[in-house]
Amino acid sequence: MKKRTKRKLKKIFSIIFCSLIYLFLFAPIIYIVVNSFNATRSKPYLSWKGFSFDWYVKLFDNQTLLQSFGNTMIIAITSMILATIIGTLASVGMYKFKFKGKAAIDGLLYIPVVIPEIVLGIALLTLFSNINIPRGMLTLIIAHTTFCVPFVIFNVRARLGGYDMSIEEASMDLGAGRIRTFFEITLPVLAPGIGGGALLAFTLSIDDVIISYFVNGQTKTFPLKVYESIRSGVAPDVNALSTLILIGTTVLVILTQSGLIKKLLKKA
C-alpha cells in the first residue's frame, strides 16, 4: 500500500512539476498570440481594447516587416545550404584523410560555438569594416554561415562515428568513381546527420540577434525588426506574424505526430 501511494505521489508531483515548466516555457507565447487579437490602436499596445482581426490585415500592409521576414528566410536558407555543403565536405574529408593541421582546424571550429556570440559579431564587423565590404545581405549571409558550419560538422561527425569505410573501397573497386561513390554511397548514410545539421543551422539563423545586430548595415532581419519595435512599443502586427509562424510550425508537428506525413512519404 505504502509503495503504491509513494509511486502515485511521485507521478502526481512529476506531472505538476512538468506542467509548471511547460507553462513557464509557453506563457509569453500565449500572451503574444492573445495580444495579436487586441483591437488597441495606441502605444504601447498593452491594454486590452477588444477582440479583432485588424492587425492580421494590417500585417500584410506592413511592407518593412514582411520584407524583414523575407530577408531572414533568404539568409537562413542560403547560409544553411552553404554551411551544409562546406561542413559535409569537411567532415568527410577530415574523417577520411590524415594530415597535419587537423587539430588546428578542429580548434578553429570550436571557436564560433564556444565564444560568446558578441565577440564573433564585433570581430566580423571589424573585418568587414577594414576590407571595406558594405554591410548588408552579403555580410549577414557570411556571418550566419560562419556560425553554422561548426554545428553542421559536429552533427555529421556524430553520424560518421562507426562508419565503415570499406563500403567505399568496395564501391570504387566495382568501378564507381570517387565522386559517384560520394553521392551514392557516402551521402545517403550521412543523410540524417546532414539533415540534423542543416536543421540546426536554419534554426540558429532565423533566431540570430546578436551577430546580425553588428553586421547588418541597413538590411533588416526579422529579429532585428522586432528588437527595433520593442524600443518603440511592439505593434500587434508583429504578434500576428509570430502567431502565424507558430501556427505553421505546430500544424506540421501535429501532422508528423499523427503519422500523416510519414504515410504520405511512404506512399511517394
Added chain:
Amino acid sequence: MKRKRIVCVALSLMLVLSLAGFTGCGKKSASNGELNIFTWTEYVPESVVEDFEKEYGIKVNWTTFSSNEDMLAKVKTESAGTYDIVQPSDYMVEQMISQDMLMELDKDVITNIENIDSAYINPSYDPGNKYSVPYQGGVAAIAVNTDKVSKEITSYDDLFSEDLKGSIVALDDYRAVIGMTARSMGYSMNETDTDKLAKIEEKLLKLKDNVKVYDSDSPKNSLISGDCTVGYCWAAEIALAQEENPAIKIVFPKEGPYVFMDNWAVLKTAKNSENAMKFINYMLDSETSQKVSEEFPYLNPNAKAVEALGDEYKSNEAKNPPADVIASGEYVSNLDTDTLAIYDAMWTKLKK
C-alpha cells in the same frame, strides 16, 4: 527514427515559411531612385515618409538611432553612402561640420526654409544654415504621475530625493543625465572643471537607486504602463503620455532645462544628394510640419506650421514649451576627448 521525423517536419516547414517569406519581397518599384534616411526613433511619422514616397516616386530606406553618439558611431563605421540624410542635434551639427562630414545644402531646392521662425534661423552651431535646417526641438522635462506621487516635484534636484526610489524612467543618454545632474547643482551642462566633475559624480550616483529604467526611445511607455511614476524625458513623450493618462503632468525644472534643437543634414558622402534636398524641402513644408507635430508634438520652429496647428498646440505647455522656459535652459555643447572620457567613466559607474 525520431530524428528522421523531426528532420522531415523541419524541411517541410522551411519550405512553407520561405514561400511565405517571398511574398514579402514584392518591393514597390522606385522610379526616381532611392533615399537613405537615418533619424531618431519616434520622431518622424511613417505616414509622412509614405506620402513623400508616393508624391516623388522615391523609395526611402529608413533606419533609426537613439542618441547623437549612436548616430555618429554608425555613420563613421558604415561604408560611405549607406546614409544620405541624418538628424543631428545642435552640438552634433557643429561637430560634424568640424569633421567635414556634411554637404552644403542646396538652397535653390530648399525654398521652404523661409517657413522657419526667425528665432531659430542662423544658429550659432551653423551660421547661415549652410549645412542644416531645424526640424523640431524642445526640452528634457520631468513627468509626474500625480495619482501615484504625492511629493511635490519642481526641480531636477527633486529627482534625487530618496522618496523616489525605483520610480524613475530616465533618458539613456549620458550627456542628458550627467548634464541634468550638473544643472541641479547650478553647474553648466558642459562642465569641464575636474573638481566640479568629481562633485557631480558623487551626486549622480545617488540617482542609481531612483532610476528604474533607462529609455531614450519611448519613455512614455513606462509612464503609461504604470511601471514608472516619474520620468526625465523629452517633452513630447510627456505630452503623449498625458493623452493616455491625464494624471501625468509635466514639470519644467526650476534650474532651467536641457534644451535641444534637432536638424536635418546631408552627409558629404551621400549618394542620393538630389533626392535628399527634395526630402528636406518636403519636410519644411508647413503641411508636412503640421502632421509631424500632430503625431510627435515637439517644439516646432516652423512658424507657418505653428500657426496652422492652432491654439490646441500653442497653449499646451508640454508640446510648446513657453519661451521663458527655453530661455532659462542650456544646450549641450561639444567637449574635448579627455573630458568625455571622464563623463563616460561616470556613466559606466552609474549603470553597473
Added chain:
Amino acid sequence: MTKHRFKSKTLPAISMVGPVTIWLLVFVAAPLVYVFIMSFCGLDEFYNVSYHFTLNNYKRLADSNYVDIYLHSLIIALTTTVVCILLAYPFAYIIARTKSRKKNLLYMLVIIPFWTNSLIRIYGWRSLLGTNGWINTFLMNLHLISEPIDFLYKQGTTIFGMVYCLFPFMVLPLYTAIEKLDGSLLEASADLGAKGPKTFFNVILPLTSGGIFSGSIMVFIPCLGYFFVADILGGGNSDVIGNLVERQFQSGNNWPLGAALSIILILVTLILVKIYQKLGGDMDSLGV
C-alpha cells in the same frame, strides 16, 4: 607514381577540407587576430582608430568600476546556470525516462518555443511582468496582493530572462545523457539496498555528469554576452559584459576599448573551457 598519389590522395583532401579551412581562416581567425591587435590601439580625436601601441585600454578596464561589472556578470551567469540545472535536471529526468507514448511529443514541446522569435518571447515576459501586466492583474483580482509586485527591471528579472532563453540548452544535453542511462544499473543499485537518494548521488549523478557539464558551458558563456536580455528586462540597470562591448561599438564610439573587452571575454571563455576539459568534459558533446 607521385602524380597518381596527388590525384588520389592530396587533391580530394584539399577539395574537401580546403573550403572550410579557408572559410575559418578568413572569417574566424583573421577577425579575431585583428580584434586582438586593435585592443592595443588608441583613438585619435576624430574617434578613428590610431595604430600606436598602447596599454591604455587594458589599464582602463582594470579600474574597479569595470571589475565590479565583470564580477556582476559572472554572478548573473553563475546564478542562471545553477537555476537552470536545478530546474532542467528533474524535468529532463522525468521526460527522458517516461514510459508514456507521448515521449516524442513532450520532447518536441520543449523545442517548439525555440521556433518563436526569442526577442518577442522576452518582450512577452516584459508585458506579463509589468505593473499592470497580466500576472499582477491576476494576483490582484484574486486579492492575493493589494499592491502590484515590482517584478521588472531588477537583477532578478535579468536572471529570469537568461534562464528562460538558455533553458533548452541545459535540457537537451541532460536529456541525451539521461536517456543513455542503463535502467539495469538503477535496478542493481536498488537490489543492493541503496535507497533513492543514495542511488541518485552514487549512480545517476556521476553517470550524467557529462550532460551537466556541457549544459553548464552552453548556458554560462552565452550569459556573459546576452546584452539584449539585460537591455529589455533589466531596464539598462544590470549590465553584463556584453552590454559594455555593445556600448563601445555603438554610442561609445571606442572600438579599441570594445576590442579589449572582447579579449577579456575570450580569456574568461578559455579558462572555463579548460576547467570543463579538466573535469572530463567532452568537447564533442557541445553543440549537438
